[in-house]
Amino acid sequence: MVRVILRRLIQLVVTLIALTTLVFFWLRSLPGGPVDALLGERATPQTRELLTRALGYDQPIWTQYGRFVKNVVTGNFGNSIRTGEPVMDVISRSFPATIELAVAAIIIAIGLGIPLGYIAARYRGRLLDNATIIVTLIGISIPIFFLGYLLKDLLTQNIHIFPPSGRITTGMDNTDVTGFFVLDGLLTREFDASADALWHLVLPALTLATIPLAIIIRITRASVLDVLDEDYIRTADAKGLRNTTIRKRHVLRNALLPVVTTIGLQTGALLAGAVLTEKVYNWGGLGTLITDSISGGRDYPVLQALILLAAVVFIVVNLLVDLSYAVIDPRVRVQ
Amino acid sequence: MQAKRLRTVITAGVIAALAIGAAGCADSDRDSGGDEGKAATGGTFIFAGAGDPKNFDPIFNDDGESFRPIRQMYDTLIEHKPGTAELQGGLAESWTNDPTGKIWTFKLRQGVKFHDGSTLDAAAVCANFDRWYNMKGDAAQSQMIYYADVFGGFAGSPDAVYDNCKAQDASTAVVTMKKYKGAFPGAFALTAFSIASPTALKQYDADKVTQNGDSFAYSAFATEHPTGTGAFTYGGWNKATGEITLNKNPDYWGDKAKVDKMIIKVIKDENTRKQELRAGTVQAIDFPAPADRKALAGEGYKVLDRPAFNILYLGINQKNPKLKDLRVRQAIAYALNRAQLVQTKGPGGATVADEFMPNTVLGYATDVQKYDYNLEKAKQLLAEAGATGLPAVHAEPAGDLHRPGQRPAGRRHQGQRCPAAVERRLQGRRAAVRQAGPAHPRLDRRLQRPGQLRRHVLRPREGRVRRPGDDRDVQRHRQGRRDRRHGGQEDRVGAGQPRPGHQVAAGRPALARPAGAGHDEERRGSGAESSHQ
Numbered sequence: 001m002v003r004v005i006l007r008r009l010i011q012l013v014v015t016l017i018a019l020t021t022l023v024f025f026w027l028r029s030l031p032g033g034p035v036d037a038l039l040g041e042r043a044t045p046q047t048r049e050l051l052t053r054a055l056g057y058d059q060p061i062w063t064q065y066g067r068f069v070k071n072v073v074t075g076n077f078g079n080s081i082r083t084g085e086p087v088m089d090v091i092s093r094s095f096p097a098t099i100e101l102a103v104a105a106i107i108i109a110i111g112l113g114i115p116l117g118y119i120a121a122r123y124r125g126r127l128l129d130n131a132t133i134i135v136t137l138i139g140i141s142i143p144i145f146f147l148g149y150l151l152k153d154l155l156t157q158n159i160h161i162f163p164p165s166g167r168i169t170t171g172m173d174n175t176d177v178t179g180f181f182v183l184d185g186l187l188t189r190e191f192d193a194s195a196d197a198l199w200h201l202v203l204p205a206l207t208l209a210t211i212p213l214a215i216i217i218r219i220t221r222a223s224v225l226d227v228l229d230e231d232y233i234r235t236a237d238a239k240g241l242r243n244t245t246i247r248k249r250h251v252l253r254n255a256l257l258p259v260v261t262t263i264g265l266q267t268g269a270l271l272a273g274a275v276l277t278e279k280v281y282n283w284g285g286l287g288t289l290i291t292d293s294i295s296g297g298r299d300y301p302v303l304q305a306l307i308l309l310a311a312v313v314f315i316v317v318n319l320l321v322d323l324s325y326a327v328i329d330p331r332v333r334v335q
Numbered sequence: 336m337q338a339k340r341l342r343t344v345i346t347a348g349v350i351a352a353l354a355i356g357a358a359g360c361a362d363s364d365r366d367s368g369g370d371e372g373k374a375a376t377g378g379t380f381i382f383a384g385a386g387d388p389k390n391f392d393p394i395f396n397d398d399g400e401s402f403r404p405i406r407q408m409y410d411t412l413i414e415h416k417p418g419t420a421e422l423q424g425g426l427a428e429s430w431t432n433d434p435t436g437k438i439w440t441f442k443l444r445q446g447v448k449f450h451d452g453s454t455l456d457a458a459a460v461c462a463n464f465d466r467w468y469n470m471k472g473d474a475a476q477s478q479m480i481y482y483a484d485v486f487g488g489f490a491g492s493p494d495a496v497y498d499n500c501k502a503q504d505a506s507t508a509v510v511t512m513k514k515y516k517g518a519f520p521g522a523f524a525l526t527a528f529s530i531a532s533p534t535a536l537k538q539y540d541a542d543k544v545t546q547n548g549d550s551f552a553y554s555a556f557a558t559e560h561p562t563g564t565g566a567f568t569y570g571g572w573n574k575a576t577g578e579i580t581l582n583k584n585p586d587y588w589g590d591k592a593k594v595d596k597m598i599i600k601v602i603k604d605e606n607t608r609k610q611e612l613r614a615g616t617v618q619a620i621d622f623p624a625p626a627d628r629k630a631l632a633g634e635g636y637k638v639l640d641r642p643a644f645n646i647l648y649l650g651i652n653q654k655n656p657k658l659k660d661l662r663v664r665q666a667i668a669y670a671l672n673r674a675q676l677v678q679t680k681g682p683g684g685a686t687v688a689d690e691f692m693p694n695t696v697l698g699y700a701t702d703v704q705k706y707d708y709n710l711e712k713a714k715q716l717l718a719e720a721g722a723t724g725l726p727a728v729h730a731e732p733a734g735d736l737h738r739p740g741q742r743p744a745g746r747r748h749q750g751q752r753c754p755a756a757v758e759r760r761l762q763g764r765r766a767a768v769r770q771a772g773p774a775h776p777r778l779d780r781r782l783q784r785p786g787q788l789r790r791h792v793l794r795p796r797e798g799r800v801r802r803p804g805d806d807r808d809v810q811r812h813r814q815g816r817r818d819r820r821h822g823g824q825e826d827r828v829g830a831g832q833p834r835p836g837h838q839v840a841a842g843r844p845a846l847a848r849p850a851g852a853g854h855d856e857e858r859r860g861s862g863a864e865s866s867h868q
Contacts, residue, residue, distance in 0.1 A: 039480065046492075047476070047483045054473035054546050079550040083574075084390050086552070093575050149606075156614055164610040168576055170381050170600045170617065176575055282607045284577060292387075292603065301550050 008319045012312070019311055023304045024068050028061070030300075077305040081298070087305045090289065095309075096179030097167060098285030101277070102270040104205035109212035110263060117220025117259075118252070124225065132217060139214030148207045148280035155203060162203050165282035169196050204281040208274055212266040219262045223255040230254070257329055264321030268314045377583070380594040383608045383620040384601050388579070391569065392541060392557035393529040394467055397480040402526045403621075404579050404599055408450075409529035409563030412441055412460070413520055418642065420696050422520065426455060426530055426564065427508075430523075436515040437498075439523075443506040447588045449532035450568045457502030462533035464500040464510060466542065474551050475544035481527035485518050521697070535562035566592045577601035612636070625682065642695045646688055662720040668706035669713035 035051050043051075052058055056067065071078065077087035120132040156164040168174055168181055174193035177184045182201065185194020227233065228251060236246045271286075278287030290306055293299035388401035393409055396402060414425035424430075427441035447455040467482050469490045476489055487494040498511040512519070522528065531541070539556035556562070561569045566587045570580035579599040583592045600617055602608045608620040609627055613634075623631060623638070632638045649671070651664050658664055673687045689705050692698070 039477070043480055044483055046488065046494075047480065050473040051477035054477055056546075076547070079547045079552045081550045082389060083387055084551055084553045085558070085574075086547070090574075097575070152610065157610055160614060163616060164614050165602065165604075165607045166576065166600075166611075170576070170578055171379055171598055172576075174576075176573070179575060279604060280607070282577075282602050282604060284575065288603075 004322065005319070008315070008322070012315045015311055015315060016308060019308055020069065020072055021065075023307055024065055027300050027304065028064075030298075036298075072308070078301040080302050081300065082292070082302075087301045090302055091286070091305055091309065093179060094284065094286050094289045097283060098271060098274055098278070098287065100167075100180050100182065100201065101204055101208060101274055101283060101285060102267065104201050105208035105270055105274075106212065106263070106267055108205055108209040109216050109266070112209075113213050113216030114220050114256075114259065117217040118224055118255075120217065120221040121224035121228065129221075132221070136214035136217045139210045142210065143276075144207060144211065145276045145280055147210060148204075148277055151203050151207060152280065163200050165280075167197060167200050167284060168193065169200075172196055204277050204283055207280070208270060208277040212263075212270065215262055215266060216259060220255065220259050223258045224251060227251050227255045253328065257325065260324050260328060261321055264317055264324070268317040271313050271317070377592070377594040379596040379598060380619075381598045381600055381617045383611055383617040384579075384599045385605070385608070385622050386603055387574075387577070387601055388572075390553045390557035391561035392553065393527050393531065393563075394482060395475075395478045395544065395553065395557060396527060400601075404569075404581060405529060405561070405563075406526055406565070407567040407581050407597065408561055408565040408569055409526075409531065410565055411524050411526065411529050413524040415524055420521075422524060425524070426460070427523075430520060432520070436519070437512045439510045439512070439519065440503075441508045441510070443508060444588060445506060447564050448586050449535070449564055450562045450584065451532050451535050453532050453534045455530065455564055456505045457508040458505075459533050460508040460530055461500035461502055461510075462536070463528075463530050464497065466533075466536060467528075468495070468497045470542060472542075472544065474546045475542055478544060478551065479527075481525055485516075485522045485525070485528075487516075529563060531556075532562040532564075535560055564588065566590075567597055570596070643684075643686075643693050644695060646691065646693060648688075648691065657722065660720045660722065662716045663722050665706070666713040666716040666720070666722075669709045669716065671706075672708040674708065 035048060035055065035057065039047060039051060056064060075088060079086055080090050083090065116132055120129045123129050152164055155162045163169065172193055174181060174190055174197070175184060175188045177187050181197035182194050185191055185197060233246060233250055236250050274283070274285060275287035275290055277283065278285050279291055282288070286306065286309075289302060293302040293306065384400055384403055386398075386400035388404055389396050389398065390401065391405055391408065393402075393405050396405065410426045412425055412427040413422050413430060415421065416423050424444070426444055426447060428444050429442045431440050432438060441457075441460065443455065443457060443460065449455060449459075453459070467479065467486070470476055470479060470482075476483070483489075485496075487496040489495060496512050496514055496516055498513045500508060500510045503509050516522075535541075536556055539560045540554045541556035543554045545552045564587075566584055566589065567581035568584050570582040572579045577600060579601075581597045581599070583595050583597075585591070600611075602611060602617075602620075605622055605624045605627075608617070609623055609631070611617045612620050612631075628638055649667075651658055651667065653659060653664075677685045677687050689701065689703050690699055
């Protein structure tokens with residue numbers, strides 16, 4: 001077990017070193033580069049020169065690389081070009097927003113997905129099964145931004161139930177402690193803020209949950225069907241175990257292995273890529289940050305950090321998935 | 336089984352205990368219950384902006400989203416009359432210049448206070464001018480884009496325009512320039528040259544701009560304590576929710592704000608801004624999508640148009656030997672069917688321009704040389720010039736015709752004619768406001784913000800197949816533009832800050848030459864100068 005973790009950590013380090021180097025040279029090879037991104041069209045050649053000197057671009061590339069690596073290792077990604085504040089501040093502000101959204105989405109996806117998948121498998125070939133399959137097909141095939149706009153138009157414009165965008169009502173004046181607004185409201189006893197944040201969370205989380213939900217339903221269904229055909233189920237049945245016991249202990253537990261893998265992968269994808277949902281709902285998380293950094297003035301320092309962060313998140317989530325096998329499946333532990 | 340159930344129960348219990356225990360372990364920052372005692376208030380006005388500001392120190396900014404809150408918090412010496420390019424008194428009640436155009440005397444308004452309580456006097460105005468001129472450090476200087484452009488440079492630079500500023504008496508500031516420049520007095524109305532409190536500038540170390548990685552960190556003045564004379568004072572920027580709070584300045588010298596609080600809520604997506612407006616969560620929005628104009632107006636929203644402030648033009652490189660002949664350039668001008676281009680490619684309301692600037696700009700003239708579409712004449716001129724083997728024309732609009740803030744949708748007019756000066760009466764530059772109307776006259780002016788001038792580049796080709804890199808100049812030119820910042824970059828030329836003729840020529844003289852309005856340099860030169868008299 002320890003060896004597995006160690007090996008993964010080494011992989012993580014190697015990946016990060018490679019990515020860091022790539023990101024550095026990618027940035028330097030882009031047309032214009034940060035000097036243009038910072039200055040824009042009004043800049044005179046003198047201003048350009050000033051900036052080149054100020055940023056140290058007149059120094060040899062290896063000196064620049066050395067400085068960059070030093071900064072990255074010490075966790076200093078510089079300041080955002082757009083707002084001038086430290087990149088780590090920008091990211092640590094956006095990260096909770098995305099986690100809040102992703103956690104809500106994954107709770108919806110798991111909470112609905114596993115039971116629905118199980119039910120579909122149990123009533124295989126019947127109406128309920130077919131209905132579930134059709135719904136999941138729709139869930140997978142509807143583009144997320146379209147669904148987002150659809151839900152938004154329906155539930156915020158035609159029927160005013162939910163707020164159209166944002167994480168909290170403007171002017172709520174909520175106290176920011178952890179960055180998780182729902183949690184902050186509880187911590188500071190600003191329960192109205194907490195409820196408001198939760199209310200804002202519903203539509204984005206539903207939108208974001210559709211794809212993982214559909215995938216989880218399908219995987220659960222397939223996996224349960226596989227397990228139901230296994231010999232040990234027949235054995236359990238034959239030795240007179242109650243149906244509920246068989247389902248809980250034998251069917252679900254064995255069927256969960258591939259589902260957990262899927263959940264892990266989906267969580268990674270959610271964290272790194274809630275871009276569309278966040279854009280549609282003006283969520284202000286990492287997804288929004290990515291699009292803003294690219295389209296809104298080429299914010300390279302933020303992008304660099306985001307790329308590395310996405311890699312770390314993905315690798316860590318996958319590591320957790322691998323470790324969870326051991327918890328669920330004793331066979332893995334023995335190996 | 337039993338044990339497992341028990342474990343589940345315990346887990347649930349622990350979580351519940353944590354939640355209960357946790358409640359109250361952090362303190363609320365809210366103002367506690369002071370509202371009941373207060374008299375009836377003017378309420379809060381929520382306006383949806385389109386992007387994040389950079390910081391709140393006017394001199395270090397050049398984009399519209401930063402200027403939006405800045406204009407509420409600061410004033411300039413001279414202002415524009417709302418919706419026009421005409422000048423009127425701001426912090427200076429009146430201004431005069433000597434015949435050489437080098438000495439500018441500002442008679443300041445009496446009794447104006449900065450938000451920190453200090454008095455606006457001639458010494459404070461001079462402190463601002465001196466601060467800009469004496470700014471130290473590459474990092475800080477490189478961010479003063481408007482200053483470098485208008486004032487030529489900093490202390491010690493041979494190109495610097497500014498000389499000194501003297502407080503003749505408490506309410507008279509005399510600014511002396513080293514040389515005459517046509518940009519004045521209009522430039523004194525630029526938001527970047529807003530007057531800040533010298534006390535606060537010093538207290539919060541405003542000049543401290545430090546380089547970090549690939550960008551800069553700004554001082555506490557720029558990020559937390561912006562202090563001007565404006566109708567609103569700074570109330571904080573919640574970056575997690577994208578809300579900039581501005582509080583009414585009860586001591587404002589002009590028309591006081593009718594609301595107690597204004598929140599600028601950053602919503603980057605235009606569709607979302609519209610939806611928030613409809614949901615009633617914001618009271619006004621900027622930059623609605625052009626396609627929404629009709630619908631919003633039909634629903635009873637007040638949609639305000641900004642007057643046109645854009646020119647599409649064709650630049651001709653006179654250094655190219657084939658284009659050196661005036662007749663060839665005239666032929667190109669005659670060969671362009673501008674009326675058709677306006678009609679087919681321009682947004683509704685666009686008109687053909689005869690001039691190098693929009694008619695909203697001071698100095699706009701109508702009696703100029705016109706080049707109406709005349710193919711015969713073009714051919715004749717070419718024959719006269721003996722021009723043969725003339726290259727096909729390839730031109731790319733610097734921005735999309737319909738949405739100047741965005742990249743061109745594709746290459747238009749490749750190998751064909753290209754648009755010359757096409758004046759645009761934009762549909763895109765609009766703001767929708769709820770019928771309640773804007774909270775403050777200054778806001779009104781912001782909403783009528785004009786757009787910007789755009790450049791066109793023409794590169795002749797030598798009758799050969801176009802290869803990548805052939806028009807490296809064009810590419811470099813395009814890269815040079817700060818690209819398409821959503822909403823924000825629209826203001827590059829100015830929020831109510833017309834920067835006519837000379838600005839365009841200032842960039843890359845060898846690359847971009849105006850063709851649409853007059854064909855010779857002296858014509859353009861005089862046009863620019865006269866516009867500033």
